[in-house]
Amino acid sequence: MTWRVIARRDWRVLLDARLPKLTLVGLIGVVSVAAYVYPVVGTAPITTSRFGAFVSSWLGGVLAPIGVLFGYGAIAREHESGALRLALSMPHGRSTLVFGRFVGRAGVLGAATVLGLGIAGVLVVYPFGTLQPLRFLAFVFLSVAYGAIWVGIGVAASALVATNRRALVLGVVALFVLVIVWDAVTSGAEAVLIAAGITDSPIRTVVRITAQLDPGGAFETLGTALAASDQGAGAWYDGPMLALPVFIGWLLGPLSLAMLRFEWRDLS
């Protein structure tokens, strides 16, 4: 279980650094503000599970860049400085090293997410809201996993290149494509189809499915599903049936591919 040793070291290093601490305070602040605003601007009933649907787009916008920020230096920074040689002189496998770094960094972000949503839960419930504990816990878990997706993307970028700068560029490009470009392209494509009068054809289904394949889309769909007691009669691809496997795929996919690639790379 040497990944625990690596994760513990990364946890400590991350919490000792100033920038990660500031971003975590920012994350907790954003979630708290959302919880403070929600009872004022939200529609009744005010519940913790409906708060999840309300805050998911806020969280999505904050967790993604923080996750990449936490992840991109995990391997590449030490590769560039030479500390990776020291790390790999210990009896750790390369995959273990990548996994340990991921766990340590995702753990820090996850702990801050739990803390932020814990504070938010109190603000939502007091004085007028209702606590729906199981659904809220599921949303907290979902949010932690969403943060882990982006840490995983950052760590994957870090494991695929040799310098910190390239890892940052790769992470930011992934962030830009998955958060901004993806939505813009699929929304634009759908608008074009509607303008062309194509409202009921396989091509529109493909566009709408594609719109659900990014991590943010999957997170918001799952967050909304947790809030709603009635799942309604939408298309299958608008609900958890597609969002859940997509979400799990983003959680495991980039990190697994990067571990596989890193395992066999020359590190001279």
Add this chain to the structure above:
Amino acid sequence: MTVISATDLSKRYGDVLALDCVDLTVEAGETFGFLGPNGAGKSTFIDILLGFVAPTDGTLSVFGHDCQDDGVAVRERVGVLPEGYAPFVGLSGRQHVEYAIRSKEVDEDPADVLSRVGLRGDAARPASDYSKGMRQRLALAMALVGDPDLLVLDEPTTGLDPNGAAEMRAILREEADRGATIFFSSHVLEQVEAVCDRVGILQNGRLIATDTIAGLRDAIGGGTKLVVTPDRVDDEALGAVERVAGVETVVERDGTIEATCTNDAKMDALVELHDAGVEVVNFRTEEASLEDMFVEFTGGTRA
């Protein structure tokens, strides 16, 4: 028991052949010195041993474990002082050693390990603030954790002052006395000569000699060094010595002529100088140093 075994080991980087069919064995308990000029392939060999890079051809195993397929099993028994490493940012010296202790799953007191390398007083300082020599000591401390069966040290005395280098040698002797095998790569030939039982000389990726230092001396014809102080050192004087049968190398150093040669060639060299009109002011003979032998084997390339 064979500890390190390389068979037909080759590594190519694009058009550059960094290692060319290297065959090498290091036995248990040996202190083996690995020599070669810059770019000879020493670090590539160690990088393959540590699993940092994969060989293009051939195999390298440590304690019977292939370094590529079973690298973790190799490193469980190996302490490493890698070349060109940097400490972890944000960790103190003590935290580095604690990390090594937890990684190797052993029960040791970090203070004891740091005392051994002379870093106990600086244990709480961030290791990134350490000098080069202190970083070398820290990496050695991490390597020593868990009493490894094999120590792999890549240029371990880099950045150390003479006292530090002497302390490093003393630690290596203690480790050798404990029964550890030591694989030692260095440019500082005096260090290698002081601690190694056997050496290998690598040049242009090929292992051109492997023997004890006495064996290498025999291989160059007895390995005597003749140091002559003539009244002048010019091409004629150097040429006169070079022409003598049994003379292997001739160099000028600080107004003297240094020649490695067989015992029989010493007097012939002095006579040849006299016949060339060069007056010999003084002369002495020494055993050829490892550096002299290195120059001889590598055709004049200094380590």
